[in-house]
Amino acid sequence: MYDVCIIGGGVIGCAIARELSRYALSLVLLEKNSDVAEGTTKANSAIVHAGYDAKPGSNKARTNLAGNRLFAGWCRELDVPYDQNTSLVVAFGEDQRQGLAGLLERGQKNGVAGLCLLDEAELRRREPNIGPRAAGALLAETGGICCPYELTIALGTHAVINGAEVRLNCKVQSVTRANGHFRVLTSGGTVESRILINAAGVYADEINNQLSADHFKITPRRGEYWMIDKAYAQTFRATIFQLPTAMGKGILVTPTVEGTMILGPTAEDIEDKEDTRTTAERLDEILRIASLSWPAIPGRSFITAFAGLRAHCDRDDFILGEAPDVPGLINAAGIESPGLTAAPAIALELSALVVDRLQAVQKPGFLPPWSVAPRFRHMNADEKREVIARDPAFGRVICRCEQISEAEIVAAIRRPLGATTLDGVKRRTRAGMGRCQGGFCTPRVLDILSRELNVSPLEITKFGEGSPILTGEVGQGGEPHVG
Numbered sequence: 451m452y453d454v455c456i457i458g459g460g461v462i463g464c465a466i467a468r469e470l471s472r473y474a475l476s477l478v479l480l481e482k483n484s485d486v487a488e489g490t491t492k493a494n495s496a497i498v499h500a501g502y503d504a505k506p507g508s509n510k511a512r513t514n515l516a517g518n519r520l521f522a523g524w525c526r527e528l529d530v531p532y533d534q535n536t537s538l539v540v541a542f543g544e545d546q547r548q549g550l551a552g553l554l555e556r557g558q559k560n561g562v563a564g565l566c567l568l569d570e571a572e573l574r575r576r577e578p579n580i581g582p583r584a585a586g587a588l589l590a591e592t593g594g595i596c597c598p599y600e601l602t603i604a605l606g607t608h609a610v611i612n613g614a615e616v617r618l619n620c621k622v623q624s625v626t627r628a629n630g631h632f633r634v635l636t637s638g639g640t641v642e643s644r645i646l647i648n649a650a651g652v653y654a655d656e657i658n659n660q661l662s663a664d665h666f667k668i669t670p671r672r673g674e675y676w677m678i679d680k681a682y683a684q685t686f687r688a689t690i691f692q693l694p695t696a697m698g699k700g701i702l703v704t705p706t707v708e709g710t711m712i713l714g715p716t717a718e719d720i721e722d723k724e725d726t727r728t729t730a731e732r733l734d735e736i737l738r739i740a741s742l743s744w745p746a747i748p749g750r751s752f753i754t755a756f757a758g759l760r761a762h763c764d765r766d767d768f769i770l771g772e773a774p775d776v777p778g779l780i781n782a783a784g785i786e787s788p789g790l791t792a793a794p795a796i797a798l799e800l801s802a803l804v805v806d807r808l809q810a811v812q813k814p815g816f817l818p819p820w821s822v823a824p825r826f827r828h829m830n831a832d833e834k835r836e837v838i839a840r841d842p843a844f845g846r847v848i849c850r851c852e853q854i855s856e857a858e859i860v861a862a863i864r865r866p867l868g869a870t871t872l873d874g875v876k877r878r879t880r881a882g883m884g885r886c887q888g889g890f891c892t893p894r895v896l897d898i899l900s901r902e903l904n905v906s907p908l909e910i911t912k913f914g915e916g917s918p919i920l921t922g923e924v925g926q927g928g929e930p931h932v933g
C-alpha cells in the first residue's frame with residue numbers, strides 16, 4: 451500500500467512527484483510509455499507564458515502567473531535551460547491594435563508585471579526581421595523559453611533519487627476505490643494507494659470518470675510545428691506571437707533554448723488521443739500565417755516537423771484539486787496551455803493538499819538534484835582536452851551535428867531514470883536532434899545502448915514497444931530491413 455500513486459509521467463506528474471519526495475511518504479508514479487515526458491510534454495511551444503492571455507480569475511490565470519515566477523528558479527536548481535527572451539504579441543495592420551489593448555488590460559487584471567505597448571518603430575528596432583505589415587506589439591518582459599522534456603526528466607530523476615518509484619511501460623487499465631483506498635490495475639500488476647493523483651494528460655477524463663460522478667470530457671486538440679535549423683537562431687530574439695484566437699494562442703515564431711527556431715502550432719480538434727501525425731495541409735497553413743511575422747522563412751532549412759496534443763477540457767479551465775465525491779482522488783486535468791508554465795505552481799498547490807490530507811512530515815536528508823555529465827558542446831578547447839584526458843570517451847563524438855560525445859551518452863544511460871531507448875538518449879543528450887536528425891548517429895547510439903544495457907541490438911527501440919529499429923541479422927536467415 452503506497453501513500454500516493456501518481457498516474458502520468460508528464461511535466462505535471464513528475465513535478466508533483468518531486469515535490470512530494472521531500473516528505474516521508476511512499477510514492478509511486480505510473481507511466482504507460484517507455485520514458486517520462488513522452489506525452490504532450492515532449493511536443494509543445496516550450497514558452498514560459500507571462501500570463502496576459504488567461505481569463506482573469508481562472509485556475510489557468512492564477513497558476514500561470516505563479517508558475518512563471520517560480521520557473522527560472524526551478525530551471526536553475528535543476529540545471530536545465532531557461533531563457534527570459536520576452537514575448538511580443540504583434541498587431542498586423544492598424545485594426546489589430548485594438549486587440550493588443552484588450553490583451554494589455556487582461557494581463558494587468560491578472561497581475562502580470564512588465565507589460566507595455568510598443569509602437570512600430572520600437573518593435574522594428576528590437577526585431578528588425580519582423581514582417582512589413584507589423585504595426586506595433588504588446589511586450590511581455592516576463593515571457594521566456596525552456597526545454598520541457600529536460601525539465602521533466604530532471605524532475606523525475608530528482609524524485610527517484612529521493613525515494614520515489616517510477617514504473618515505466620506501466621499502463622493503468624482500471625481504477626476503483628473501496629475501504630478508503632484505491633486499487634489501480636495496471637499492465638504490470640495491481641497498485642494500492644491512499645491518495646490517487648490523476649495527471650494522465652489527454653486520458654485524465656477516463657481516469658476521473660471511472661471513480662467520480664462529476665464527469666468531464668477531454669478532446670485532443672492537435673498542434674503541428676515546423677522546426678528550422680540553428681543557422682537561423684539570431685533571426686528573432688523574442689517569441690513572436692500573433693493575436694490569440696478562440697482555439698489558442700495562434701501561430702508563433704520562436705527561438706528555442708537550443709538555438710533552433712520553431713513555427714506553429716495549428717489547432718485542430720481530433721478524436722484519436724494518440725494521433726500525433728503531421729499533415730501537408732496544416733504545415734502549409736503554418737507557413738502561410740507565420741510568413742506575416744517572418745516573410746523570409748527559409749524553406750530549405752526545415753529539419754523536422756512534429757505535433758502535440760492539447761488536453762482541451764469541456765470546462766475550459768484546469769481542473770485542480772480533490773474530486774467533490776471521491777476523497778483522496780486529486781485531479782490535475784485539462785492541463786492544456788499554459789500547463790507547462792503553470793507546472794511548478796500546480797505541483798506546489800496539489801502537493802500541499804496531499805501533505806495536509808496525510809499529515810506528512812518533511813524527511814531529513816532530502817538530496818539535491820542529479821548533476822548531469824559535463825556538456826562537451828559547451829566546452830572550450832582547454833576544457834575539452836582536460837575531460838578527454840580524464841575519460842577518452844569524451845573524445846569520441848557520436849552525434850556530429852550536436853557534438854555529443856560517447857561519455858555523455860553512457861552517462862545518460864547509467865544515471866537514475868536513465869535512457870533505455872534512442873529517444874531517451876536523444877532527450878537526455880541531444881544526440882540525433884541536429885540537422886541530420888539521427889541519420890549518422892543512430893547506429894552508433896544503438897550500439898552503445900545495446901552494450902550498456904547488455905541486450906541484443908535487435909531489442910533496442912526508438913520509443914518502446916512497437917518502434918523497433920532492426921528486424922533481423924544479415925546472414926542469419928532473417929531478411930535485413932530497417933523498421
Ligand SMILES: Cc1cc2nc3c(=O)[nH]c(=O)nc-3n(C[C@H](O)[C@H](O)[C@H](O)COP(=O)(O)OP(=O)(O)OC[C@H]3O[C@@H](n4cnc5c(N)ncnc54)[C@H](O)[C@@H]3O)c2cc1C
Nearest residue numbers: 458460462482489490491494495497622651673789790791
Ligand atoms: C501544441 C501545444 C503547444 C503548447 N504550448 C505550450 C507553451 O508554450 N507553454 C505552456 O506553458 N504550455 C504549452 N502547452 C501545454 C503543455 O504542453 C501541457 O500543459 C503540459 O505538457 C501537460 O503536461 P501533463 O503532464 O499534464 O500531460 P502529459 O505530458 O501528456 O503527461 C501525461 C502522461 O500520462 C500518461 N498516461 C496517460 N494515461 C495513462 C495510463 N492509463 N497509464 C499510465 N500512464 C498514462 C501519458 O503517457 C503521459 O506521459 C502546449 C501544448 C500543446 C499540445
